[in-house]
Amino acid sequence: MLNSLFLKLRQWDFIASKRHDITLSNSKTTQKRVLKYLRLKSEILYPPIETERFDKNVISKMSPKYTHYYIILSTLTEFKKIDIAVTAFKSIPSVNLIII
Numbered sequence: 001m002l003n004s005l006f007l008k009l010r011q012w013d014f015i016a017s018k019r020h021d022i023t024l025s026n027s028k029t030t031q032k033r034v035l036k037y038l039r040l041k042s043e044i045l046y047p048p049i050e051t052e053r054f055d056k057n058v059i060s061k062m063s064p065k066y067t068h069y070y071i072i073l074s075t076l077t078e079f080k081k082i083d084i085a086v087t088a089f090k091s092i093p094s095v096n097l098i099i100i
């Protein structure tokens with residue numbers, strides 16, 4: 001039952017992908033997938049980013065104790081194994097770990 005539903009959705013998706021004037025992708029990776037799976041050439045339209053928000057002097061504004069650090073930007077779920085990184089960094093006191 002699920003296989004036939006999946007096949008119908010894939011067929012509908014393929015047919016629907018042919019009914020537009022232009023195909024846009026938000027990255028090179030997405031562009032490659034669109035070409036691979038839908039056999040369509042697409043143009044890349046990168047998402048807008050407020051570059052002014054990212055100050056080049058962020059490190060100089062931070063406390064001196066954070067001059068050498070690693071950052072983990074992740075969801076705190078069990079399968080991400082953040083606890084292993086915390087345990088590893090406990091044995092390296094000269095390097096800081098920042099978890100976001």
